[in-house]
Amino acid sequence: MSIEQRVAIITGASRGIGRACAFAFAREVYRTALFARNTTLLAEVAKNLKEMGAQALPIRGDVREPQDISHAVYEVQKHWGRIDVLVNNAGVGYGRTPLMDFPDELWHETIDVNLTGIYYWMKAVLPIMKKQRSGVIINISSGAGKHGIAGFAVYCASKFGVIGLTESVADEVGEFGIKVLALCPGGVDTEMHHRIFPEHEPEGLLRPEEVATKIVSLADPKDRTRTGSSVTLYRRY
Ligand SMILES: NC(=O)c1ccc[n+]([C@@H]2O[C@H](COP(=O)([O-])OP(=O)(O)OC[C@H]3O[C@@H](n4cnc5c(N)ncnc54)[C@H](OP(=O)(O)O)[C@@H]3O)[C@@H](O)[C@H]2O)c1
Numbered sequence: 001m002s003i004e005q006r007v008a009i010i011t012g013a014s015r016g017i018g019r020a021c022a023f024a025f026a027r028e029v030y031r032t033a034l035f036a037r038n039t040t041l042l043a044e045v046a047k048n049l050k051e052m053g054a055q056a057l058p059i060r061g062d063v064r065e066p067q068d069i070s071h072a073v074y075e076v077q078k079h080w081g082r083i084d085v086l087v088n089n090a091g092v093g094y095g096r097t098p099l100m101d102f103p104d105e106l107w108h109e110t111i112d113v114n115l116t117g118i119y120y121w122m123k124a125v126l127p128i129m130k131k132q133r134s135g136v137i138i139n140i141s142s143g144a145g146k147h148g149i150a151g152f153a154v155y156c157a158s159k160f161g162v163i164g165l166t167e168s169v170a171d172e173v174g175e176f177g178i179k180v181l182a183l184c185p186g187g188v189d190t191e192m193h194h195r196i197f198p199e200h201e202p203e204g205l206l207r208p209e210e211v212a213t214k215i216v217s218l219a220d221p222k223d224r225t226r227t228g229s230s231v232t233l234y235r236r237y
Contacts, residue, residue: 063117
């Protein structure tokens with residue numbers, strides 16, 4: 001009997017942690033749907049995955065646009081007819097700025113991408129996961145989702161919000177066999193991190209591949225992490 005390959009959707013798969021996730025899931029023989037705005041980068045990731053023999057579906061979209069998300073879910077269903085894992089990874093962050101100097105438009109952008117994007121994506125996949133009576137959603141929060149940091153009030157607010165959303169939705173959908181987790185990594189060696197903290201050396205940071213390995217292990221149906229948990233991941237020294 002052939003076992004149907006599992007399907008993972010990864011948002012923000014064009015670079016950084018999301019890109020590393022795409023490769024990590026493909027290595028575990030998942031079919032991956034890759035969602036982000038930069039079509040050139042997405043096409044490149046998909047091409048590399050296909051060269052590994054994996055099935056990959058690049059889909060252009062903005063997490064702030066519910067119609068982009070509905071379209072993506074429609075495409076994944078049309079191609080593969082199931083959704084086992086959703087990794088809500090797309091995110092934005094800005095350099096250290098005291099609250100009084102923080103531009104209002106960046107407050108809205110940060111909340112819209114980091115928090116509302118996850119809200120829209122969960123609403124889009126939950127009906128399918130409920131029908132399947134299975135599914136894992138991993139929402140990427142941050143160490144900054146657990147501890148407030150001067151100069152990062154808005155980013156922290158968005159990431160604290162991810163934890164509240166995760167715990168509440170986990171409580172709502174547990175009875176359907178759906179697990180919802182938040183992952184809170186410390187600093188990760190990506191473009192975002194180096195833009196915000198140009199002074200940090202890569203050696204002191206997690207590698208995107210380490211974060212991706214953790215995400216794949218949390219998505220495993222045999223993983224015992226309790227639904228609603230916020231899992232921290234720090235660099236091992
Ligand atoms: N790096 C760290 O130190 C660190 C630590 C803890 C948590 N995190 C979190 O981890 C996640 C990934 O961060 P990263 O460091 O890998 O960042 P990154 O290298 O800047 O990548 C961010 C990804 O999000 C996508 N994205 C941004 N806005 C989007 C939008 N409106 N719609 C769709 N996709 C969008 C980007 O793709 P496009 O530009 O192509 O759309 C890109 O693929 C974020 O949620 C971040 O807050 C990062």
